Amino acid sequence: MKLFVVGGLTKKVAAAAALAAEKGLGERAAFTGPLPTAEYLRRVAVLDIGLALFHLTSANQRYVVPLKMFDYMGVGVPAVVSDFPSMRRIAVEGCGCAVPADSRDPASIRAAVDGLVRDPDRRRAMAAAAVRCFEATYCWERQEEALRASHPVFGGS
Numbered sequence: 001m002k003l004f005v006v007g008g009l010t011k012k013v014a015a016a017a018a019l020a021a022e023k024g025l026g027e028r029a030a031f032t033g034p035l036p037t038a039e040y041l042r043r044v045a046v047l048d049i050g051l052a053l054f055h056l057t058s059a060n061q062r063y064v065v066p067l068k069m070f071d072y073m074g075v076g077v078p079a080v081v082s083d084f085p086s087m088r089r090i091a092v093e094g095c096g097c098a099v100p101a102d103s104r105d106p107a108s109i110r111a112a113v114d115g116l117v118r119d120p121d122r123r124r125a126m127a128a129a130a131v132r133c134f135e136a137t138y139c140w141e142r143q144e145e146a147l148r149a150s151h152p153v154f155g156g157s
Contacts, residue, residue: 001117003029006043010034045075048123049116052081052091053103065090073097073134078126080112090138097130 003025005016013033020029032043044050050072065086072079073095081087083100091098099116102108116123136142148154 001028001113004043004047005029005031006047007032007035007040041071041075044071044077047072047077049113050077050079051109051113052079052087052098053101053109054082054084055103056082056084069098070134070138073130073138076127076131078116078123078130080109080116083108095129095133097126097133 003020005013008016008031010033013031017026017029017031020026032040035043050068052066052069052072054066063084063086069079069081069087069091073091079091079098080101081091081098082103087098088100092100099112101112116126
């Protein structure tokens with residue numbers, strides 16, 4: 001198994017690369033650093049499993065869904081996501097394209113990743129579910145329609 005970190009802020013990528021080297025994982029980790037959006041999405045699309053794991057540092061993070069999760073959905077990458085209410089509701093329960101993990105518990109993350117690594121049929125099914133759900137509900141076009149229909153100021157009733 002290898003870690004491929006796509007995108008990211010320069011300082012955070014450097015810190016992550018230093019940590020990987022310190023832990024003796026430098027040979028098993030690769031980092032792209034910041035990329036233009038199209039290139040970022042091309043690189044994300046090659047992942048077997050995406051990680052959208054965040055440490056809860058504010059109440060806002062518990063209820064907001066990171067764009068990274070939608071990036072994975074849009075390119076059909078099954079994911080391991082933080083077990084926060086909004087991420088669970090959308091990606092795990094609603095779309096069936098992710099498994100939850102406690103982002104502060106390495107054993108929980110390892111179990112989620114191992115479960116997906118050992119089950120390629122499940123990963124393929126989750127990848128297909130991710131794209132279907134993204135196209136039906138979460139792509140910009142569907143979100144624009146929902147926004148326009150939601151309030152008179154946007155053209156809705």
